[in-house]
Ligand SMILES: CC(C)(COP(=O)(O)OP(=O)(O)OC[C@H]1O[C@@H](n2cnc3c(N)ncnc32)[C@H](O)[C@@H]1OP(=O)(O)O)[C@@H](O)C(=O)NCCC(=O)NCCSC(=O)CC(=O)CCCCCCCCCCCCC(=O)O
C-alpha cells in the first residue's frame with residue numbers, strides 16, 4: 072500500500088500503491104504513517120521522496136469509504152502533520168494527478184516537483200465537500216488567497232505550467248519525475264548547498280503566514296456574494312469561502328480547528344451523499360449492458376477515424392466540432408447553401424482554425440466514412456429518405472447513427488441494408504459542450520455498433536449512457552410529463568415566473584419556461600404535430616384541451632401560432648429585447664393571454680404554492696423514471712440520474728431525480744402522486760406506476776438495491 076525503499080544511498084522513496092488512482096484508503100493511510108515514521112528514524116536516510124505507483128501520484132481520499140461514520144485507520148490530518156514536521160526534507164514527485172487529499176499530501180511535503188503533464192487540484196467541491204485535511208489552510212499560505220480560493224471553489228484541474236507560475240510546484244520537468252526528485256532531494260545544483268539538512272521551516276506551510284491581502288473584508292464579501300448567486304443552493308462552495316477566510320485571518324492551528332468544524336457540517340450531509348453518488352453514477356454508464364445479455368466487457372468497438380455529419384443546423388455544427396476535437400476527420404454535409412456557408416464559419420470559429428473538417432452539399436461525400444451522424448430536421452419522412460440514401464451511398468460496414476431526440480430508431484434502421492449498424496447518438500445542445508450522450512439501441516442494433524458509439528462518446532469526453540428505444544428514449548420521455556405539469560399549472564393560475572422561481576430555487580440553472588424559450592418552442596410544436604396532437608392531423612371536433620381522452624394543454628401550440636418561439640423570435644414565455652436576446656423579462660402580453668385563455672375555458676385561477684410546483688413537476692418526471700426502469704429502457708437508476716445531471720442540468724447536489732426520490736422517501740413520493748392523481752384523474756402521468764408501488768411495498772430499499780426489485784417485477788410482467 073505504501074512501498075518503502077532506500078535509493079541512491081540516502082533517499083527514502085515512498086511509493087503509494089493502490090490502483091487505479093492510488094486513493095488514500097485505510098490501508099494506504101496506515102502504510103504512509105508507518106513509512107514516514109520509518110524514514111524519520113532510519114539513520115541511513117537523509118531525505119524522502121514521495122511518489123505514486125504507475126504514473127499517478129494520488130487521486131485523493133477513497134470516496135467509497137465516505138459512507139462510514141468514522142473512518143478506520145490513521146486520519147489524514149495526522150499523517151500530513153507528521154510529514155510536515157519531519158526534520159528530513161520531503162519532496163513530492165508528482166506524475167499524473169494530485170487531486171484532493173493527494174494534493175493535500177503534496178502540500179504537506181516541503182518541496183513539489185511535477186511532470187509537465189501532471190495536473191493538480193481540489194475537486195472536493197464536486198463531492199459536496201472542501202479540502203478538509205489541511206488543504207484549505209495550506210494552499211492559501213502557498214499561493215495567496217485569490218488563487219487558492221479560485222482553485223478550491225472551482226474544483227478545476229490546474230496544469231503543471233500554471234501550477235509552477237502560481238508557486239504551487241517548485242519545478243516542472245519532462246523527464247522521469249521520481250529520478251529528478253531523488254536528485255533534487257540530495258543536491259541543489261551549482262552554487263546552492265545541498266538541501267538535505269537545510270532548515271525547512273519556510274517550507275512547512277503550517278508555519279507560514281498567509282500572504283497579506285489588501286481590502287480583505289471587501290474581497291471575501293464579494294466572493295461570498297458571487298458564490299451565493301452561483302451555488303444554486305449547494306452548501307459546499309459557501310464553506311470553501313469560509314474555510315479560506317479562516318486561513319487568511321487565523322493562525323494555522325485555529326484555522327485547522329475551523330476546517331474540522333466546517334467539514335463536520337458537510338461530511339455526512341444529504342448534499343455530500345448526493346454529489347458523491349453522482350461521481351459514481353457518471354462512471355457507471357461505461358459498464359453498459361443490453362437486454363440480449365451483450366455487455367461492455369464482452370463487445371469490441373470498431374475503429375473509427377472518419378465521420379460524416381448530415382445537416383448543419385444547431386446540432387450538426389456542435390457535433391462536427393465534438394467529433395473533430397476527438398481527432399476524427401469529418402465530412403460535414405448540408406443541402407442549404409446559406410446554412411453550409413454559415414456553418415463553415417461557425418465551426419471554424421469554434422475549432423479556432425484546428426480540426427480536419429471538409430464541407431459538401433452532397434450526401435455522396437459520406438461514401439468512404441466509418442460512421443455517420445444524421446442531424447437533419449425532426450421529421451420521420453426526411454430522415455427515412457436520408458437513411459435509405461446513406462445505406463446505398465456508404466461503404467459496407469459504415470455505422471449509421473441519428474441524433475433524433477424522439478423518433479423510432481428501428482424504423483430508421485428498417486430503411487437500410489444493415490439494420491444492425493444503426494443506433495441513436497443523441498447529443499444535447501450545445502453538442503460540443505454538454506457532456507451527455509444517449510446511445511440508443513433498437514431491437515436489431517448489434518452489440519458492436521453500441522460498443523462503437525459508446526467508445527466514440529468516451530473519446531469525445533462525453534458521459535455516455537446506453538438506453539433502449541422508445542419515444543423520447545430516457546431523458547425526453549421523462550421530460551414530457553414535467554413540461555406537461557408546468558403547462559397545466561399555468562392553466563390553473565400559476566405564472567411562468569412562479570414556476571421558474573420554484574425550480575431555480577430547487578437548483579436548476581433555469582426554470583422550465585426559460586429553458587423552453589432557450590431551446591425554441593417550435594421544437595416541441597413540431598414533435599406534437601408529428602404525433603398528431605396539434606395541427607392538421609387532429610381529428611375534427613376534438614375538444615381543445617383533451618387528446619385521446621386525457622387532459623391536454625394547447626398553450627405551447629397557441630404560443631407558436633402567435634409566432635412566439637422563444638429567444639430566437641424575441642418572445643416566448645418571456646419577452647427579450649430582440650430576437651436572439653438572452654435576458655428574460657416578464658411580459659404583460661402573456662399575463663393577458665393567460666387570463667383570456669382561462670376565461671375562455673372556464674378555468675378559475677387559484678393560488679399555487681412553490682411546493683405544489685415542485686411536487687407536481689418533479690414527481691411526474693420521477694414517476695416516468697420508474698416506468699423507464701420498469702420497461703427496461705434504462706438499465707439502472709444511476710443511468711437515469713447521470714442522464715439528468717449531465718444532459719438536463721439537474722443539480723448535482725440533489726443527486727439526479729431517482730436519487731432525489733430515494734432521499735425524499737419513496738413512500739412520500741407515492742403519497743404525493745396519489746394525492747395529485749386524485750385531484751387530476753385525467754392526467755395518467757400522475758398515476759403512480761406499479762414499480763414505485765412495489766418498491767414501497769418492499770420497504771423502500773436503498774437505491775443500490777432497486778435493481779433486485781426491478782428484476783422480480785419485470786419477470787412478473
Ligand atoms: C483521478 C481521476 C482524474 C482519474 O480519471 P480517469 O483516469 O478518467 O479514471 P476514472 O474512470 O475516473 O477512475 C477510475 C476508477 O477509480 C475510481 N476512483 C477514482 N478516484 C477515486 C477516489 N478518490 N476514491 C475512490 N475511487 C476512485 C473511479 O470510481 C473508477 O472506478 P469505477 O467507478 O469502478 O469505474 C478521476 O478518477 C477523479 O477525478 N477522481 C476523483 C478525484 C477526487 O475527487 N478526489 C478528491 C477525493 S475527496 C478528498 O480527497 C477529500 C479529502 O481528503 C478531505 C476529506 C478528509 C477526510 C477526513 C475524514 C474525516 C471525517 C470526519 C468528519 C466529521 C468531523 C467531526 O465529527 O469532527
Ligand SMILES: NC(=O)C1=CN([C@@H]2O[C@H](COP(=O)(O)OP(=O)(O)OC[C@H]3O[C@@H](n4cnc5c(N)ncnc54)[C@H](O)[C@@H]3O)[C@@H](O)[C@H]2O)C=CC1
Nearest residue numbers: 382383384385386405406407410446447448449475476500
Ligand atoms: N435543437 C436541439 O436542442 C436538439 C435537437 N436534436 C435533434 O437534432 C436534429 C437536428 O436538430 P436541429 O439541429 O435543432 O435542427 P436545425 O433545424 O437547426 O437543423 C437541421 C439542418 O438540417 C438540414 N437538412 C435538412 N435536410 C437535409 C438533407 N437532406 N441533407 C442535409 N442537410 C439537411 C437543414 O438545412 C438544417 O440546416 C433533430 O432530429 C432534433 O430533434 C437533438 C438534441 C437537441
